[in-house]
Amino acid sequence: MRRPVPAWLRIATCRFRAHISASISRAVAKAASSYNTLGIPRGDKAAYAKQALENYNFFGAPHVAIIHTNEALGVYGAVDCGAYVSNFMLAAQALGLGTIAQASLARQSGLIRRHFHLADDRRVVCGISFGFADNAHRINSYHTSRAIVADTATFVEE
Numbered sequence: 730m731r732r733p734v735p736a737w738l739r740i741a742t743c744r745f746r747a748h749i750s751a752s753i754s755r756a757v758a759k760a761a762s763s764y765n766t767l768g769i770p771r772g773d774k775a776a777y778a779k780q781a782l783e784n785y786n787f788f789g790a791p792h793v794a795i796i797h798t799n800e801a802l803g804v805y806g807a808v809d810c811g812a813y814v815s816n817f818m819l820a821a822q823a824l825g826l827g828t829i830a831q832a833s834l835a836r837q838s839g840l841i842r843r844h845f846h847l848a849d850d851r852r853v854v855c856g857i858s859f860g861f862a863d864n865a866h867r868i869n870s871y872h873t874s875r876a877i878v879a880d881t882a883t884f885v886e887e
């Protein structure tokens with residue numbers, strides 16, 4: 730038998746639904762601005778590529794955590810990894826460490842799997858490079874903006 734939904738919960742679910750979305754255009758804008766901070770001229774594809782390769786140098790960090798999930802868990806495994814990544818980064822920050830989440834490492838998942846002897850059913854989601862931040866490096870003077878709530882959530886009144 731279905732249990733009745735308490736009245737307060739019904740009101741809450743009817744009156745409010747939020748739709749959260751991430752924006753690719755913000756990520757592209759972020760990349761362009763960070764190249765700017767590094768003094769890379771707009772359109773300099775060779776310099777863009779060189780900077781992108783820094784991903785595989787872990788941006789100079791001494792450590793990298795590889796985040797992987799069981800392939801069979803599908804999107805839910807990836808969601809769990811996302812929550813793990815967020816908490817890892819917050820915990821590191823609280824300990825005075827800098828982090829950079831790196832989805833680009835997943836492009837080399839075959840190599841990573843072999844290096845760490847990961848089973849074939851593991852799917853590499855991303856890496857997190859971490860260490861003490863070099864605050865004197867000019868890239869660390871670059872701060873991304875934060876989207877306002879209205880740009881990322883749609884509130885639906887019913």
Ligand SMILES: Cc1cc2nc3c(=O)[nH]c(=O)nc-3n(C[C@H](O)[C@H](O)[C@H](O)COP(=O)(O)O)c2cc1C
Pocket residue numbers: 784814828829830831832833834855872873
């Ligand atoms: C899941 C995830 C994957 C990311 N992958 C990369 C990446 O592969 N390479 C990169 O340069 N930045 C990547 N970023 C962006 C950086 O980790 C970081 O968010 C960015 O430098 C700005 O940090 P801030 O928003 O805290 O200032 C990724 C971010 C997230 C959340």
